Amino acid sequence: MSYVLQEDDVRILQLLQHDARFTVKEMADKLGKSATPVYDRVRRLEREGFIRGYVAILDKTKIERSLVAFTHVQLKEHSSDMLNAFKNESSRFPEVMECYHMTGEYDFILKITLKDMNEYNDFILTKLATLPNIRTVQSFFVLSEGKVETAYPLHWQAGKKK
Amino acid sequence: MSYVLQEDDVRILQLLQHDARFTVKEMADKLGKSATPVYDRVRRLEREGFIRGYVAILDKTKIERSLVAFTHVQLKEHSSDMLNAFKNESSRFPEVMECYHMTGEYDFILKITLKDMNEYNDFILTKLATLPNIRTVQSFFVLSEGKVETAYPLHWQAGKKK
DNA sequence: TGTGAAACCTCAGGAAT
C-alpha cells in the first residue's frame, strides 16, 4: 500500500518543484511548523519515490543547444523486439533528450537538442538514419517556447481525516 | 560579452545537472580543489544565467498524472497576434506542461499531462477546443518512455588557454 | 587557499494529541 499525501506533503512538493534549494527551515516557516516534521516528510517523500531527484536546469541558449526538434519516427516492423531495439538505440544518442513510444500514426517521438541546423542535418544523416527498421523520419523544429514547466500542478483534495 | 566556460565550470554543471544537492565541498573534492573556487564558480554560473534554477523532479505515476499526450495544433489564422494569443492562452492551462511554436505542418505542439483518458477527453472538449482560431487538434499518447533527460550533455572543447 | 562566524542539517529524546 502506498503512502497517501497529506496537505503538508503537497505544499512541500510544490515548493521543491519550483526551487529545490528551499531549506527545511524555510519550508518549516512557511508551513508554520518546526524543522523536524518537515525534514521527516521530505525524507519520506524521497524514500517513497515521490521525489525522483533534484536537478539543475540550464539555459540551453548559453551552452550551444538552441535548436530543439521533435522528430517523429515510423518503423517498418513493429514486433516488440524491434520496438525495444529502436527505443534503446535511439536513447543512446546524447542528442536525444527524450524518447517516447507513442500511440497512433507515429511510433516514436524524439526530442532532440543541438546547436544549429547543420548539426541537426548531420545527426539525422550519420546517426539516426543509420538505425535499421526505420520507415519515415519527420522533423518539426521549435520556433519559440511558450511554456516549459517541470513542475506538475498538485491539488490537495481534502482527505477523510477522522 | 558573455562568460566563457572553463573545464571546471563544465564539470560543475554536469554534476549539478544530475544532482542539484551536491555540496560545494563534495564537488571540490571531485575536482581536486578547495571549496572557495568551486563556490565562486557556482555563484558565477548562476549569476551569468547558465543555471536557470534548481528543481525537484517528481514521479508522475505517484501523483495521478500518468497520461502524457503530445497534442499537435493547427490554427486558422497565422498573424503574429493570433499566434501569441494561442501561445498565451494554451500556456495558461495547468495541464499544459510545455507549449512550443513550431515550424512546418503543425503550428503548436503541446505536452499535456493528466490522470487518464477521461480527463484528457474532458480537457480537450471543455478547455482546449474552446480557444478560438483552432483548425485541427491531433493527439498522440505516450505508451512508454524510453528516455527522459533534463541534463544536456556538455563537452568541453579545450579552450585556448594562455 | 584558509579561517571563522552564522546558518543550517540531522537526529536523538520526549511531550502532546
Added chain:
DNA sequence: ATTCCTGAGGTTTCACA
C-alpha cells in the same frame, strides 16, 4: 500510533584576508 517540539553536535555557506 502519529505528529510535533526542543536541543545539540556536525556540516555547509559565504565573506574576508
